Amino acid sequence: MNAKTLFDKIWDSHVVRSIKDGPDVLYIDRHYIHEVTSPQAFNGLKDRGIPVFRPGKTIATADHNIPTKDQHLAIRDLLSRNQVERLNENCQKYGIELFGLNHPKNGIVHVIGPELGYTLPGMTIVCGDSHTSTHGAFGTIAFGIGTSEVEMVLATQCILQPKPKSMRITLEGELHKGVTSKDIVMYIISRISASGATGYFVEYAGSAISSLSMESRMTICNMSIEMGARGGLIAPDETTFEYLGKIPSIPGIENLKSSVNEWKKLQDDPKAIFDKDLKFDAGLIKPMITYGTNPGMGMAIDDSIPLTDNNGNNASASFLKSLDYMGFKPGMKLLGHPIDYVFVGSCTNGRIEDFRAFAKIIKGRKKAENITALIVPGSKKVEEQMAAEGLIELYKSAGFEVRQPGCSSCLAMNEDKIPQGKYAVSTSNRNFEGRQGPGARTLLASPLTAAAAAITGRITDPREFINEEQKVKK
């Protein structure tokens, strides 16, 4: 028998049929849906006069367009309200479990899936959202799909999908203080570019990965799509099983111990070969920040903006257009550059660990006056946990207001937009032109870097605060 990668094992065991010279018919264990990319798929079912094939395998939430203030009131934007109402209707009509707006377990789809125990090792998971790769942190094949594919899954619980190539990214070494998993993934993307893993499914491995918490692993897998990959996964281990063990009840699992024994088999065969194998030294990574308009345009926070683009092209039109949009110049340093907004949240960094990290730096300090901060928990559960740990009070006393859960300013479908020309240090995943609002200038960074910027009002190396803290301790 050929040696198989973990990815091969999960994929191959979900192939219902291989079409000669064509895609595989891939069975989907878990389908997440939300209000923005599902209505047209439900319309398709209606036009065909067919039901949802396996309604129990689809889970719904409203997250993309919902407001993060006064969620108990009707949504003011009529189109958004209509989308949320269509989702409610469709879930009721087809018998789909919905964690909708105002549900006590509502939240961003990639935050609630794992925290409610719907994401489990060895599964195939899809959602009409490219950050579905997040769930790969549990050793799943999880990837984003388009609405036509959402319709395929609703109709047949399968999609047609060509098998991607495999890539392993190994990180050995120890992370420095002040460096988070967000910096790890931003570092990798800056090294291989925003399209460096297109056509591949990535497995992350190595000691610097296995030492991470589940929240941190989710941040890394989340941004796999930002290097072009279909998805990214990490083999399940004790950290994974411990996380799952803390979930009060996991749907469909009666005996966790026997499931864990099965999940332990989800590993690469020792001699498995990847189509591409990359290695990085975790010890070389510093806090990262982006300077351009795609996530590949990132650098260490104390670096200067390069003089050439990723391809080494001096001043290519696309590179200059991007810097021009940001109001930056090649060779410029960003440390000390004034900013206007700070956004903490999203499916990338909207989990409890992220808000604890932010709190570490703002504790006992005050928000800079020039900063407008948007602090948005990824789910109601995260919000509750923040309250229980005293973080909401801590944030308040430092001058930060905590909003209600949602995707918020990550894609600015709701009111949480960054105004024209303003700079935002954001813990989200995309710094595309206009992503956080027309003309908004996004600088992607970790929650620690966002906190340092929120306190000083400028782009600041978070290690200044971390080191200071250590000095005090000594």
Add this chain to the structure above:
Amino acid sequence: MPKVKFITLESTCVPLPFENVDTDQIIPARFLSATSRQGFGDNLFRDWRYTKTGEKNSDFVLNNPDFTGKVLVAGKNFGSGSSREHAVWAIFDYGFRAVVSSFFADIFMNNALNNGLLPIVISDDLLKKLHALIQKNPDTKVKIDLEKQTFTIASTGDSVNFDINPYKKECLLKGLDDIDFLLSMKSLITSYENNKSQ
């Protein structure tokens, strides 16, 4: 349900020679609130096409009457980012039937093929040459023959073969629908489920 077929196409081109054009540029998130597939073409490349005050931006290629046609000639890594199929609907709704680049993002590629918009990958060099030709002469035409999988620049005779998944090719040529195909396999899917649960 039968779909629109794609067999051959001969058309002038609209050039968009930028790299890493993501789906947020193709259709900004604030226009994703519709619940049907139609009408997204009005907001295709919205923030490049219109100024902050809502007037047409005369610098942008879609507002330049010299450049028209059913083929969008893009730059490298087109369609990266969000999985929103609305990006493909917007391009199709605007009137394009094929997009040419040297590199497409994966999800965009799948979405395009699922909607009868043909993504054609050509070499970096040929893409550069094509952009130069179009800039010089906006009447430059290309010919696409899906059956033969050929892409030809009419004026120069440059002709290359392009790749497409044979299953997807068949679907486009005959107007076949993926969901009809999957529905025809329901018994196979059910027996897969039964085997798994044992």
